[in-house]
Amino acid sequence: MSVRVEDLKIYYTTLRGEVKAVDGVTFSIGDGEIMGLAGESGCGKSTLGNGLVFLEGRMRHAGGHVQLDGQPLPIGDSRAMEAFRLRQVSIIPQYAMSALNPTRKIGRMTADLLKSRGVDYRKVLEEFKRRVRLVGLPEDVLDRYPFELSGGMRQRATMVISTLLNPSLLIGDEVTSALDVSTQRAVGEMLMEFRDRGYVKSTVVITHDLSILAQIADSILVMYAGKLAEKAGTATIVNNPLHPYTQQLLASLPEVGLRYDEAPLLGIPGRPPSLLDPPKGCRFRERCPFAFDKCVEEPPFVELRPGHEVACWKALQEAQVPGGPMVAQEAAR
Amino acid sequence: MKKVVTYLVAFFVATTVDWGIPHLMPGNPVEIYLSRFNISSNTQYVALQKTISESFGVNVPLWQQYLDFWKGVLHWNFGISFYETAPVTHIIAQAIPYTLALLVPAILLSYFLGNRIGAMAARRKVLDNVVLPIGYVFQAAPYAWLALLLAYVFAVRLRWFPPSLGSNPGIAVGWSWSFILSALHHWVLPFLSVFLVSFGGWSIGMRNLVIYELETDYARYLRSLGASQRLVRRYAYRNAVLPQLSGLALALGVVVGGNIVTEVVFQYPGLGHLIFLAITNEDYFLLQGIFMFIIIGVLLANFVIDIAYVVIDPRTRLSMTGATA
Ligand SMILES: Nc1ncnc2c1ncn2[C@@H]1O[C@H](COP(=O)(O)OP(=O)(O)OP(=O)(O)O)[C@@H](O)[C@H]1O
Ligand code: SF4
Ligand SMILES: [Mg+2]
Numbered sequence: 001m002s003v004r005v006e007d008l009k010i011y012y013t014t015l016r017g018e019v020k021a022v023d024g025v026t027f028s029i030g031d032g033e034i035m036g037l038a039g040e041s042g043c044g045k046s047t048l049g050n051g052l053v054f055l056e057g058r059m060r061h062a063g064g065h066v067q068l069d070g071q072p073l074p075i076g077d078s079r080a081m082e083a084f085r086l087r088q089v090s091i092i093p094q095y096a097m098s099a100l101n102p103t104r105k106i107g108r109m110t111a112d113l114l115k116s117r118g119v120d121y122r123k124v125l126e127e128f129k130r131r132v133r134l135v136g137l138p139e140d141v142l143d144r145y146p147f148e149l150s151g152g153m154r155q156r157a158t159m160v161i162s163t164l165l166n167p168s169l170l171i172g173d174e175v176t177s178a179l180d181v182s183t184q185r186a187v188g189e190m191l192m193e194f195r196d197r198g199y200v201k202s203t204v205v206i207t208h209d210l211s212i213l214a215q216i217a218d219s220i221l222v223m224y225a226g227k228l229a230e231k232a233g234t235a236t237i238v239n240n241p242l243h244p245y246t247q248q249l250l251a252s253l254p255e256v257g258l259r260y261d262e263a264p265l266l267g268i269p270g271r272p273p274s275l276l277d278p279p280k281g282c283r284f285r286e287r288c289p290f291a292f293d294k295c296v297e298e299p300p301f302v303e304l305r306p307g308h309e310v311a312c313w314k315a316l317q318e319a320q321v322p323g324g325p326m327v328a329q330e331a332a333r
Numbered sequence: 334m335k336k337v338v339t340y341l342v343a344f345f346v347a348t349t350v351d352w353g354i355p356h357l358m359p360g361n362p363v364e365i366y367l368s369r370f371n372i373s374s375n376t377q378y379v380a381l382q383k384t385i386s387e388s389f390g391v392n393v394p395l396w397q398q399y400l401d402f403w404k405g406v407l408h409w410n411f412g413i414s415f416y417e418t419a420p421v422t423h424i425i426a427q428a429i430p431y432t433l434a435l436l437v438p439a440i441l442l443s444y445f446l447g448n449r450i451g452a453m454a455a456r457r458k459v460l461d462n463v464v465l466p467i468g469y470v471f472q473a474a475p476y477a478w479l480a481l482l483l484a485y486v487f488a489v490r491l492r493w494f495p496p497s498l499g500s501n502p503g504i505a506v507g508w509s510w511s512f513i514l515s516a517l518h519h520w521v522l523p524f525l526s527v528f529l530v531s532f533g534g535w536s537i538g539m540r541n542l543v544i545y546e547l548e549t550d551y552a553r554y555l556r557s558l559g560a561s562q563r564l565v566r567r568y569a570y571r572n573a574v575l576p577q578l579s580g581l582a583l584a585l586g587v588v589v590g591g592n593i594v595t596e597v598v599f600q601y602p603g604l605g606h607l608i609f610l611a612i613t614n615e616d617y618f619l620l621q622g623i624f625m626f627i628i629i630g631v632l633l634a635n636f637v638i639d640i641a642y643v644v645i646d647p648r649t650r651l652s653m654t655g656a657t658a
Contacts, residue, residue, distance in 0.1 A: 054557040085559030099554035101568050103575075103647055112568075116561040145647045162558065 002202050003029040003169050008064035010044075010051040019275045021047035023226035024064065026301065027309075029169070029202040029219075034195060036213035036234070037206045038249070039223035042272055045206045046094055048223070049171040051075060052204075053091045069168055086117060090167040094174045094206075096158040100146040107142030110161055117165075124164060131160045131199070135190050152183050159190065163199045170200040176212050184209070188216045210250070214238055222246050225272045225283040228301050232308040242304060242315040245284050282313070290314045336639060340632055347628040352402045354624070355617040363389060388413070389618075411622035416614040421622035424607065431499050432591040432603030435520065439527040440584050447535025448577060452570050454536065455543035464536055471533025480526040480598040487522055494522045497600040523599045527592055531584070535577065542573035575646050579638050586634020590627045 006026050012019040021044040029035045037045050047059070052075060055061060061076030068088055074080040093099055101109050110128065111121040129139050135156040146154055155175065163170060172191060176184040194200050205217060213220055213234065220237040222229045222245065230243040241247045270287040273279050279286070281296040288295070294313040301311040304319045363385050367378065389412070393401070405411055411421035454464040471479070488496035500506065501515040546552060546569035555565050591605025600606065604623060611619040642649045 050557075054553075056553060056556070082559045085557065087559075091557050093550070093554055093557065095550040095553075098550040101551040101555075101572070103572055104568070105647075112564055113555060113558060113560050116564040117559055147648055158554075 002031045002069055004067040005052075006064050006066070008048070008051070008066060009062035010047055010055070011060050011062045012047075012058045013060055014058065014276075017276050018060075018062075020062075020226050020278055021275055022051060023275075023278070025223075025228050026064075027221055027228065027231055029204065031201050032195060033218045034191065034203045034205060034216055036210075036217035036220040037204055037223065038208075038210060038213065038220060039229075040249075040272055041208075042275075043223045044226045044275070045223055046173055049091065049173050049204060049206050050093075052169065053085060053089050053171060054078070054081070086113075086162075086167065087165045088167055089169045089171075090162045090165075090200075091171040092155075092159050092162050092173060092175050094177075096155045096173075096175065097151045097178060099158050100154060102146055105143055105145055106149075106157055106161075110142075110164070113161070114164075119165065128160070128164060131164070132157070134193070135160055136186070152179050155179070156187070156190070159187075159194075163194055166199050168201045170194075170203045171206070172203060173206045174208070175205070176207060176209055184212060185215070188212050192216050210238070222249065225278060226275050227283055228309070228311060229284070230308075230310045230312075236308055242308070242310045243312045244288050244290050244314065282311075336636075340636060344628065344632055347632075348403070348406060348625065349399075351621055351624045351628065352399060355621065406625060411625065412618040414611075414616050414619040414622075416610065416616040416619065421619050424619060425604070425622055425626060428591070428602055428604045428607045429589075431601060432588065432596070432605065434516075435523055435596075435601065435603055436527060436588045436592060437585070439524050440531060440581070440588065443528050443532035444535050444577070444581050444584075447532045448539045448574065451536035451539025452543045452566075452573070454540045455547065456566065461540070464540065468533040468537040468540070471529045472537055474530060474533075476526060476530055476592065476594040477598055479530060480523070480595050483522050483526050484598065495519050496522075499602040519599075519601070523592075523595050523601045526595050526598075535580075538580065539573060539577060542576060543569050546570075546573045575642075578645065579642065582634050582638040582641065586631045586638075587627070589630030590623075 005028065007024050008022060008026070009020070009024055010022040012021055023044075025048065027035075037048070039045055050056070051059060051061070052066060052073070055075060055078060066073040066075055068084075073084060073089065100106060104112070107128075114121045114124065129142070132139055132141060137153055137156055137160075141149060141153065141157055146157075149157065155178070159172075159175065175191070176187050179187060191203060191205065195203055205213065207213060210220075217234045219231065219233050221231040222237070222243065224245050229245045230237065230241065232241075237246060238250065241250060273283060273286065280298070282288070282291070282299050285291045285295045292313070294317075297313075299311045299313045299316065301309055302316070303309045304315060310316070363382060366385055366389075367381060409422060413419070414421050414424050417424050450460075450464055451468075454461040484496050487493045495501075495518060497519075499516060499519050500512060501519075504512050504515050506512060547565070549569075552565050552569060555568070589604065591603040591608065593605035593608055595601065596603045596605035597609050604626070608620070608623055610616070611623060
């Protein structure tokens with residue numbers, strides 16, 4: 001397993017208290033695995049993704065740890081993290097369209113960046129150009145300013161820059177969201193291409209667009225209100241989801257698009273709870289049609305079937321009925 | 334280029350307004366001029382009125398006056414000041430060195446120091462807590478208030494510097510050491526009062542701009558990729574300086590107007606003081622001449638900014654070529 005995340009907590013310090021945006025998540029990603037990360041807006045996807053690379057201003061590492069290639073990743077210590085960034089962990093941020101300095105040519109900016117990381121730009125220049133061509137950009141974008149490119153071109157340039165030093169873990173935050181459908185498909189395929197060529201080992205693809213995940217992801221992790229709801233292989237999540245939230249997420253999608261948006265979901269009344277003071281017990285309880293008395297306690301995130309983890313009392317009980325799916329021993333405790 | 338046409342139109346309009354000012358003001362320049370003399374006999378008055386009208390060029394129809402004014406502008410001739418009884422251009426030429434010597438160093442020095450200190454304050458809390466309040470006080474201080482304070486403390490109380498004038502009136506104006514020393518001595522306090530106020534403005538502006546730039550997406554991205562603090566700061570500084578630079582060009586552009594308040598408080602014989610005198614003495618030709626100077630200065634400065642921006646900021650280059658293509 002190249003990435004192991006254990007009981008990770010990342011909180012925002014605000015004037016009104018701590019926002020528990022990522023509140024105890026545990027998962028791992030294998031070598032060469034593309035893991036989709038899904039969930040409604042405000043569930044903590046970006047916080048988790050950013051947290052693995054760069055904790056900015058108000059973000060705080062409130063607990064848990066992360067291992068990368070068998071070594072601890074010191075995410076709470078920004079100084080120590082510097083050495084890991086770009087080389088071991090990297091990100092295509094949600095704001096990729098505005099991520100490039102407007103007053104520097106793209107090649108020049110990359111050269112400045114690499115120089116400050118102690119990398120000789122001339123040595124990677126050929127490879128840089130090759131990858132620029134690979135993502136379908138003309139080589140001369142290196143001599144252009146970001147505002148001379150379209151949003152999609154900037155996005156792809158950012159993609160190449162972020163992965164130039166072949167990181168073990170790449171976070172792609174909403175890389176396809178602002179693009180039109182055909183470009184989305186192309187960008188999705190590029191992510192797979194990058195993985196196949198070994199430019200990146202493990203990839204986390206954060207998105208609202210489940211249809212993209214269905215195409216490119218090996219596994220899908222569903223988050224709800226700072227907690228994990230369900231994780232399984234892509235086919236299992238799409239065809240056989242066990243968590244009511246995942247089921248509703250899928251049910252609310254139009255047949256063709258497999259896409260949900262930032263607006264409140266049609267199929268799921270209500271909104272995710274405030275993470276400033278999240279409810280006790282199952283955080284989905286208020287919106288869950290199956291909620292019962294057990295749900296005032298927090299459901300454990302356990303493996304109900306091989307490779308299929310769920311945090312839901314109902315799913316857990318059904319798994320335990322004789323003749324039902326495999327029983328998870330430790331969950332019964 | 335479209336820009337050049339814009340500037341020509343602006344120049345034309347501004348010059349026309351400048352010409353129109355005395356015509357809109359109450360009173361007739363000829364009457365005002367004559368009222369300065371004690372003329373008893375009526376025939377004498379009428380005769381004088383005729384001569385003066387001719388010499389002022391107001392005895393001809395309006396359109397002729399307007400054309401004459403343009404002719405004057407193109408020949409750099411704005412008539413005679415009736416308060417000094419000397420050619421307007423001559424009086425202005427005498428005031429210009431004082432204004433330039435006062436304002437250009439004050440603006441440039443406060444610009445460079447303000448940018449440095451402001452950028453440093455943006456990233457050091459301790460310094461910020463010192464610079465911010467001081468900067469706000471200086472920036473918000475009315476020129477007159479600060480100038481009077483300086484005059485009171487350093488001239489009246491401590492007697493380190495003279496409280497007024499541009500040099501010792503006993504020393505002839507010229508390239509003599511005694512004159513230069515005296516001029517320098519008189520220069521310090523007005524310089525300080527201009528310097529401090531604009532230093533406050535530049536440093537606060539720079540501080541806020543750098544803080545803004547350090548929060549932008551590109552700065553965040555660079556940090557996420559492990560770029561050194563130095564690189565992030567260098568980019569932030571470069572981008573923050575751009576708006577400051579156009580502020581600088583503008584400040585230098587209006588230099589030709591002098592700094593009225595400071596120059597009046599210290600009776601410093603620059604253009605600002607001259608404007609004040611021209612207004613209080615209702616010396617319209619002089620005022621017209623000075624305004625012409627300011628118009629040309631501001632337009633030139635703007636022109637220079639436009640060109641400088643095209644050279645410095647790639648974004649404008651695109652919009653320029655986009656506009657002309
Ligand atoms: N800078 C911040 N300060 C305080 N709270 C924040 C901050 N950024 C995000 N949050 C809160 O943290 C929670 C998770 O935000 P996050 O951006 O991780 O969500 P997300 O799942 O990425 O949403 P989206 O799909 O809209 O990108 C939200 O409730 C949000 O209000
Ligand atoms: S634990 Fe209860 S409330 Fe939560 S999803 Fe399962 S059934 Fe619904
Ligand atoms: Mg997000």
